[in-house]
Every structure is written in C-alpha cells, then in structure tokens.
Amino acid sequence: MKFVKLLGALVLSVGMLVSPVMAEEADSDPYTYTVRIYRGNHGHFASDPDAEYIEFERGYGEELPAYNVQDLIVANADNDKPYVPSTIKLSGEDVLETENLYLGGTKVTSDQDYVVTYSLLLDPVEYTINYMDVETGQPIEGMASSKYTGNLGEQIVLSFPYIEGYSPQALNGRITLKEGKSHNFNFWYEPVEGPTVIPGNTTTVTDTETETVTTTPGTITTPGTTTPGTTTPGADTTTPGGDDTTTPGGEDTTPNEPQDVIDIEDDNVPLAGPDANEPTNNADAGMSLPAKLGLGAVLVLLVAGIIYFLVKKKKDNE
Numbered sequence: 001m002k003f004v005k006l007l008g009a010l011v012l013s014v015g016m017l018v019s020p021v022m023a024e025e026a027d028s029d030p031y032t033y034t035v036r037i038y039r040g041n042h043g044h045f046a047s048d049p050d051a052e053y054i055e056f057e058r059g060y061g062e063e064l065p066a067y068n069v070q071d072l073i074v075a076n077a078d079n080d081k082p083y084v085p086s087t088i089k090l091s092g093e094d095v096l097e098t099e100n101l102y103l104g105g106t107k108v109t110s111d112q113d114y115v116v117t118y119s120l121l122l123d124p125v126e127y128t129i130n131y132m133d134v135e136t137g138q139p140i141e142g143m144a145s146s147k148y149t150g151n152l153g154e155q156i157v158l159s160f161p162y163i164e165g166y167s168p169q170a171l172n173g174r175i176t177l178k179e180g181k182s183h184n185f186n187f188w189y190e191p192v193e194g195p196t197v198i199p200g201n202t203t204t205v206t207d208t209e210t211e212t213v214t215t216t217p218g219t220i221t222t223p224g225t226t227t228p229g230t231t232t233p234g235a236d237t238t239t240p241g242g243d244d245t246t247t248p249g250g251e252d253t254t255p256n257e258p259q260d261v262i263d264i265e266d267d268n269v270p271l272a273g274p275d276a277n278e279p280t281n282n283a284d285a286g287m288s289l290p291a292k293l294g295l296g297a298v299l300v301l302l303v304a305g306i307i308y309f310l311v312k313k314k315k316d317n318e
C-alpha cells in the first residue's frame with residue numbers, strides 16, 4: 001500500500017515538472033486564424049484573374065493588412081453593366097452595417113470570410129488620394145497619388161497603405177464624394193525611426209493550384225498591380241492646400257498612435273490647377289496694382305489734355 005502511494009506521488013511530481021514544459025511549447029506555437037477574401041461575381045484579382053480568393057493567416061490579436069478593394073480587384077470586361085468594386089464585407093452580413101466592413105488594422109480573433117461587393121456607376125466621379133508628409137507638407141517622395149472612381153454622394157472607406165519609415169494618421173479614412181467638391185483627399189503620415197514589423201504570407205487560391213507569396217500590407221503586391229513607393233509622383237501631383245482640417249498639428253515630435261477610422265475632408269484643391277494666389281497663373285486675377293495706377297494716371301492726363309484743348313479752342317474763337 002505504501003509502495004502504491006509512493007508511486008502515485010512520484011507520478012504526480014513528474015507531471016508537475018513536465019506541465020510547464022508542455023505549456024511553454026504550446027505558447028511558442030500559438031493557434032493561427034485563416035482569413036479569406038473572395039472576389040465576388042463582377043470582378044477578378046488584378047494579378048491573377050483565375051484566383052477565386054486570397055487567404056492569409058494571423059495569430060490572435062494580430063492585425064488585418066491594409067487592402068483597398070480598388071487596388072485589389074478589377075471589374076470584368078464582359079459585365080453587361082458598369083460595375084466597379086465598392087467594398088469588402090464579412091460574408092453573409094449586410095453591407096450597410098459599417099462595423100462589418102473589412103478595415104485594415106482590425107484585430108483578428110477568429111477565422112473569417114470576406115467577399116468583395118460592387119456598385120453600379122450611375123453618377124461616376126473620379127477622386128484622388130494624396131499621401132502627404134506631416135513635417136514637410138509635401139507628397140511623400142516616391143508615392144504617386146492614387147486615382148479611383150465612385151458615385152457622387154457615395155461614402156467610401158479606404159485603408160491607409162503601408163509606407164516604410166512612416167506612421168499613418170489613421171488606419172482607415174472615410175471620405176464622401178460631395179457635389180461641388182474637387183474630390184481631392186490627403187492621407188497624412190508622420191516620419192518614424194526604427195524597423196517596421198511586416199506581417200507574413202498571403203496565399204492566392206485558384207481552382208487548380210495554390211501559390212503562397214510574401215506580401216506587405218498596403219503594397220498590394222499580391223494580388224495587385226502597383227506597389228506604393230516605387231512610382232515617382234508626376235507633374236500632376238502638386239502640394240494640396242486649402243483648409244484641410246485633417247492636417248496633424250502641434251509641436252510634439254513623438255508619433256501619434258493611429259486612430260482606427262477618421263473622416264477625411266475634401267481638400268478642395270484640384271491637382272495641377274492654377275494657384276489662386278499667383279496672378280500670373282490666374283486669368284481672373286487681372287493686372288497688378290502698379291499697372292492699374294499707371295493706367296489710371298494715363299487716363300487722367302488724357303482727359304485733362306482733351307479739356308485743355310477744348311477750352312483753348314473756345315478762347316481762340318471768341
């Protein structure tokens with residue numbers, strides 16, 4: 001009997017010693033969740049027209065990458081109506097429920113399936129996103145403006161793309177295509193120092209094969225056609241001005257923690273348009289003040305000369 005008790009105590013002691021080791025091994029290999037984005041019915045992935053969906057894995061609490069549907073998807077050429085990719089939403093959920101939209105930076109807590117939705121272009125309007133440096137007030141070097149198409153009056157949520165060496169003002173920006181506006185929006189970034197953590201892999205899945213590629217959130221390397229940071233802004237990229245209420249201010253040089261979603265106001269300054277403060281570039285500005293004064297003086301002298309001539313002629317005739 002004593003031998004049985006001694007054996008039991010020995011087994012319990014060994015179990016207690018082994019348990020922390022097993023727990024440590026379990027912690028070193030945490031469970032990952034699978035997130036899929038399906039292309040929907042009216043478009044295809046820009047880099048792989050045959051892909052049915054893309055998928056990527058994230059650990060608990062890790063963030064969704066900053067994918068924008070306008071970069072991810074191209075409308076099918078054989079659509080009988082002018083469809084354009086609109087948003088990415090949770091599969092089976094109402095697209096009007098904004099909390100169910102795919103938002104870059106959202107924490108992953110479960111396996112999730114998303115699907116691309118499309119809109120009919122009934123009142124099409126082009127809009128531009130500029131990627132701006134807070135410190136210089138200029139477009140970030142190497143970041144060309146993005147141009148998209150939507151419907152007038154439409155509200156759109158776009159993720160701030162990843163830019164190496166910069167921290168975004170927010171993870172996502174909500175814009176509205178208002179009538180009478182230039183549809184020119186600024187996404188502001190703050191320079192940061194130190195390495196940036198880049199998440200892992202994205203898998204493109206087709207009917208016949210699976211291909212795994214490394215991707216950086218926001219760069220749209222798979223799928224997609226443009227990698228921000230590799231294109232130099234052209235002549236149509238000017239420094240937007242105006243009363244942009246989304247410009248970060250203050251003298252604190254510490255980068256701010258990005259907000260989840262913010263409303264981006266229309267900067268109301270068309271790209272490559274005339275500068276209203278430069279008379280040489282503005283046909284409505286008219287002549288300068290010295291020119292106007294000079295012209296006025298000439299007119300006064302001319303009128304005075306005419307009056308003098310008429311008076312003198314009248315006296316000569318008397």
